[in-house]
Amino acid sequence: MLRLTEIILPLSTSQDDIENTLRAAACSRLGIGPQDLRALTIFRRSYDARKRSAITLTYSIDVEVADEAAVLKRLAGLRTVAPTPPMEYQYVGQAPADLPEGSRPVVIGFGPCGLFAALILAQMGFRPIILERGRVVRERTKDTWGLWRKNTLQPESNVQFGEGGAGTFSDGKLSTQVKDPKHYGRKVLQEFVAADAPPEILYVSKPHIGTFRLVKMIEQMRAQIASLGGEFRFESRVDDIEIEDGRVRGVRLAGGEFIAARHVVLAVGHSARDTFRMLHARGVFMEPKPFSLGFRIEHPQSVIDRARFGPSAGHPVLGAADYKLVHHAGNGRAVYSFCMCPGGTVVAAASEPGGVVTNGMSQYSRNERNANAGIVVGIEPKDFPGIEQSPLAGLDFQRHWEARAYELGGGDYSAPAQLVGDFLAGRPSTALGSVTPSYKPGVTLTDLSSSLPDYAIAAIREALPAFERQIKGFSMHDAVLTGVETRTSSPLRITRRDDFQSMNTDGLFPAGEGAGYAGGIMSAAIDGMKVAEAVALHALGKPGITGGNRRGASDDY
Numbered sequence: 001m002l003r004l005t006e007i008i009l010p011l012s013t014s015q016d017d018i019e020n021t022l023r024a025a026a027c028s029r030l031g032i033g034p035q036d037l038r039a040l041t042i043f044r045r046s047y048d049a050r051k052r053s054a055i056t057l058t059y060s061i062d063v064e065v066a067d068e069a070a071v072l073k074r075l076a077g078l079r080t081v082a083p084t085p086p087m088e089y090q091y092v093g094q095a096p097a098d099l100p101e102g103s104r105p106v107v108i109g110f111g112p113c114g115l116f117a118a119l120i121l122a123q124m125g126f127r128p129i130i131l132e133r134g135r136v137v138r139e140r141t142k143d144t145w146g147l148w149r150k151n152t153l154q155p156e157s158n159v160q161f162g163e164g165g166a167g168t169f170s171d172g173k174l175s176t177q178v179k180d181p182k183h184y185g186r187k188v189l190q191e192f193v194a195a196d197a198p199p200e201i202l203y204v205s206k207p208h209i210g211t212f213r214l215v216k217m218i219e220q221m222r223a224q225i226a227s228l229g230g231e232f233r234f235e236s237r238v239d240d241i242e243i244e245d246g247r248v249r250g251v252r253l254a255g256g257e258f259i260a261a262r263h264v265v266l267a268v269g270h271s272a273r274d275t276f277r278m279l280h281a282r283g284v285f286m287e288p289k290p291f292s293l294g295f296r297i298e299h300p301q302s303v304i305d306r307a308r309f310g311p312s313a314g315h316p317v318l319g320a321a322d323y324k325l326v327h328h329a330g331n332g333r334a335v336y337s338f339c340m341c342p343g344g345t346v347v348a349a350a351s352e353p354g355g356v357v358t359n360g361m362s363q364y365s366r367n368e369r370n371a372n373a374g375i376v377v378g379i380e381p382k383d384f385p386g387i388e389q390s391p392l393a394g395l396d397f398q399r400h401w402e403a404r405a406y407e408l409g410g411g412d413y414s415a416p417a418q419l420v421g422d423f424l425a426g427r428p429s430t431a432l433g434s435v436t437p438s439y440k441p442g443v444t445l446t447d448l449s450s451s452l453p454d455y456a457i458a459a460i461r462e463a464l465p466a467f468e469r470q471i472k473g474f475s476m477h478d479a480v481l482t483g484v485e486t487r488t489s490s491p492l493r494i495t496r497r498d499d500f501q502s503m504n505t506d507g508l509f510p511a512g513e514g515a516g517y518a519g520g521i522m523s524a525a526i527d528g529m530k531v532a533e534a535v536a537l538h539a540l541g542k543p544g545i546t547g548g549n550r551r552g553a554s555d556d557y
Helices: 015-030 068-074 112-123 137-150 184-194 211-227 273-281 301-312 393-409 420-425 454-468 521-540
Strands: 002-010 037-048 056-065 081-083 106-108 129-132 231-234 238-244 247-253 258-260 264-266 291-300 326-328 334-341 345-348 358-361 370-379 415-419 443-445 480-485 508-510
Touching (some): 015 037, 015 056, 056 068, 068 081, 106 112, 112 129, 112 521, 137 211, 137 345, 184 521, 211 231, 238 273, 264 521, 273 393, 291 301, 291 334, 291 358, 291 393, 291 454, 301 370, 326 454, 334 358, 334 454, 358 480, 370 454, 370 480, 393 415, 393 443, 415 420, 420 454, 508 521
Parallel strands (some): 106 129, 106 264, 264 508, 415 443
Antiparallel strands (some): 002 081, 037 056, 238 247, 291 370, 291 480, 326 334, 334 370, 345 358, 415 480
């Protein structure tokens, strides 16, 4: 196969006839006749919107030709034609058929990280035991809607906890900034497609899935893991980890049951605050890390589409426009857009009573009226009160601002909100304008100036007009700010060695967002795969792989 890159087509190219158009472009590039082009597959499609009046599509394709060697020789030195590189994921080993019962690895948490850790372990024959504190995804969805529609929070089954993890109620973005020479990302996408995700996620530049599709996919992937010998325990919170002489011996569930295990994958997500406290009490090494907090901002999606795509706004290939913004404020704080959800909604994402937390979510269609994104400010561990006494101080810092939002919202899980124009002018909002906020259970209009630290408020007030210079309409008076967004990432890192085990606890493999090594669906899934490999190599007595102590990678929000 040959890979052809930088095939540029106008946006007006008919997608109904795209294969014939690409075949003609390939024949022209390679200097061959149509009869010599045996097969064609799209590898990547992106768009270039820098000139809004002349947006173009850029394709990379893989083709099979009649005489590949002759074509390569004739086109030697042409940068846009090369052999297709290998892209298949390679397993690091296979469990013995007689794997002892006590040797089965335990995976705590079944979000994206735990899902792929369990899947890879199952595919290698290790028959993992998966422990998830929340409920199966369909029951969890009902509980989540209970908060959104009836103001009733289930602390063990919500946006943060339950099958599928926090990524289930999100935009389902699958792009990442992780360097990937071993094709982990391709493996993730292939497994998603096998579980009935849209096949286009294999080649579009900004793939996403959306909540409703994710629910069905997670169920299918759970069934695959179970068919390979994986064992699931839902509504099974781990309340303790038994450690003896610096090594994990097993886990104890909230109901008192003890499960012996020599390999424990800790994939609990960034909101398992009780688990973090238990681990700290057990002496597991951890350290504070930066995170961000701020608000959700909502605009009419049409405003963002026009600003980004000009006269091409609404084109079906382009879909709903997104954005990625950053501003370095005069007080030294970085303000940036986070987890932008085109055509989506702002959702209640609390997991503890007495707190308000916001997040963003989209369906696959991205056809809701508003665009939303987090507008968040970087926070450093030195900002956490009490950081000198405990690495857990960031948890209390998050909780403080969530409780303040709960108070400002009226104490019923409604969220405090303010129009952007009023926020910039420093006055409370008393009435909505042209933008109807999407947050459920609802919003309470107020003054957000006391809902975050003063330095964060000042930085956001400076950033919004700066963002207006990049996206016309961004600081429009009627845009709505909804508070607060605090769960951008974990405020601590459960540090691990090069072999992916805890710094001071053998057999404990911290993984994903909760451990501070990921920042979204794709990076969490990839980290879960890497940890699964480390578990397998350790269990098989093979030399370890390195890279486990690298700082967490974030997805491309």
